[in-house]
Amino acid sequence: MQGSKLEMVRSNSFIALIEQLRPKQWTKNILVFAALIFSLQVATLEAVLQTVIGFFLFSFTSSCVYILNDFLDLDADRAHPTKRFRPMASGALSPSIALPFGVLLLLSSLGMGFYLNVPFGLLLCTYFIMNVAYCLVLKHVVIVDVMTIAAGFVFRAIGGGLVIGVPLTPWFLVCTMLLSLFLAISKRLHEFKQAEKHGLTPRKVLQFYNAELLGQMSSIVTTATIISYALFTFSSGNTIQLMWTIPFVLYGIFRYLYLIHVEGKGGSPDKLLFEDKPILITVILYGISVVFILTYFE
Numbered sequence: 001m002q003g004s005k006l007e008m009v010r011s012n013s014f015i016a017l018i019e020q021l022r023p024k025q026w027t028k029n030i031l032v033f034a035a036l037i038f039s040l041q042v043a044t045l046e047a048v049l050q051t052v053i054g055f056f057l058f059s060f061t062s063s064c065v066y067i068l069n070d071f072l073d074l075d076a077d078r079a080h081p082t083k084r085f086r087p088m089a090s091g092a093l094s095p096s097i098a099l100p101f102g103v104l105l106l107l108s109s110l111g112m113g114f115y116l117n118v119p120f121g122l123l124l125c126t127y128f129i130m131n132v133a134y135c136l137v138l139k140h141v142v143i144v145d146v147m148t149i150a151a152g153f154v155f156r157a158i159g160g161g162l163v164i165g166v167p168l169t170p171w172f173l174v175c176t177m178l179l180s181l182f183l184a185i186s187k188r189l190h191e192f193k194q195a196e197k198h199g200l201t202p203r204k205v206l207q208f209y210n211a212e213l214l215g216q217m218s219s220i221v222t223t224a225t226i227i228s229y230a231l232f233t234f235s236s237g238n239t240i241q242l243m244w245t246i247p248f249v250l251y252g253i254f255r256y257l258y259l260i261h262v263e264g265k266g267g268s269p270d271k272l273l274f275e276d277k278p279i280l281i282t283v284i285l286y287g288i289s290v291v292f293i294l295t296y297f298e
Contacts, residue, residue, distance in 0.1 A: 016093035017101060020070065020086075021063035025270045029058040031153055031176065035160035035168055037287070038238065040294045047164040053116060054163035058156055060109040061124055065131040067102035071095050072135055120162040127155045142208035146184035146217075153180035171232040178225040183269050185221060186256065189214040190266040197264075222253060239297040248286040255279055 032055045036043055070077065070088050077089035087093035106128065114121030130151065138148045157176045161168040192206050192214060229249050233242035255278055260266035265276075273280060 013093060013097060016087040017097065020067060020088065020093055020098055021060075022066050023059075023063075025062070025066070026055075026059040027270045027273055028153070029055050029062065029156055031156040032058055032160040032163070034157055034172070034176075035166050036164060037290060038172070038236070038294065039164070039166045040291065041298055042166070050116065050163045051160060053112070054120065054159055057109050057113050057116070057124060058127070058159060060105050061128050062131070064102045064106040064109070065128065065135065067098050068132065069135045071099060117163055117165075120159055123155060123159050123162060127152065127159075130155075140204045142205055145205050146181060146188060149184040150177050150180035153177070169232070169236050171228065171235055175225065175228045175232050178221055178228055181221045182218065182225050182253070182256075185214060185218050186260050186266050187269065189218060190260055190264070193264065218257075222257070226250060226253065238294060241293045241297040242290070244293065245286055245289050248282055248289065252279060252282045252286070255282065 033051055036047060036051045039047075070086055073083075074088060074095070077083040077086055080089075083089060088095055088098060110121060110124055110128070113124040130148065134145070134148045139145050154173055154177050157168060157173060188206065188209060189211070191203065192209055192211060195206060196211075226249065230243070230246055233246060234240055236242065255276070256266065256272075259272065259276060259279075265272060273283065
């Protein structure tokens with residue numbers, strides 16, 4: 001009887017540990033594949049394998065950040081209406097299990113990163129340090145908070161290039177940064193509106209924002225993102241036929257704005273990607289069109 005109870009506890013702890021890694025948020029690391037997709041003419045099976053490994057190393061490293069962040073925010077999460085269901089906040093996972101596992105996972109991921117590619121390993125270390133700084137300080141600093149989030153996505157894009165030895169064009173990195181800023185600002189705008197609507201206690205940094213500032217920031221970044229992507233399609237060094245993918249980018253951005261301002265969504269871009277079918281279909285069609293154009297018109 002006691003043996004079956006112990007086995008059940010271990011099973012529940014394992015499930016909670018997997019949940020703590022937040023695998024659903026690993027979709028953010030798909031950006032690692034961008035360098036491979038835009039370099040199809042030189043892609044090899046080895047490059048594909050290295051990119052897949054790079055994707056998982058970024059995912060595992062980000063999961064270590066999630067473990068640290070949830071441990072630091074344990075008391076605040078327990079008082080939050082939704083975050084209180086997170087594994088550590090709910091008591092389903094003990095920090096004494098999560099923290100040592102996170103350290104082991106981090107060391108293994110960084111070690112594998114350096115083994116795979118020294119510059120990639122250094123980038124992975126920098127990515128982790130930046131995210132720790134975000135958890136401790138930067139997430140409370142107005143404007144710097146969203147810029148740090150955007151920098152994380154740029155690191156993912158650069159990592160995808162480093163892991164297969166392919167340089168990325170400045171325009172691509174600019175597009176990545178601006179699109180990431182768009183998502184980060186949209187997330188803050190959604191959080192601000194939800195806090196006002198439901199009378200929730202907002203995260204500290206939201207005290208320094210208001211709807212007007214976030215709206216203006218969103219407008220600037222949205223315009224810059226569209227213009228930058230259009231310029232990228234003409235000056236990336238690839239075929240100019242990439243311009244036919246511009247409508248997908250336009251629709252995706254407009255759809256996201258609609259979800260934020262009309263339907264009150266947008267708090268979790270990773271969830272929205274799978275919950276909103278029009279956005280999911282747009283992303284799939286965009287990916288197919290890029291591969292088709294680079295395969296047959298390059």
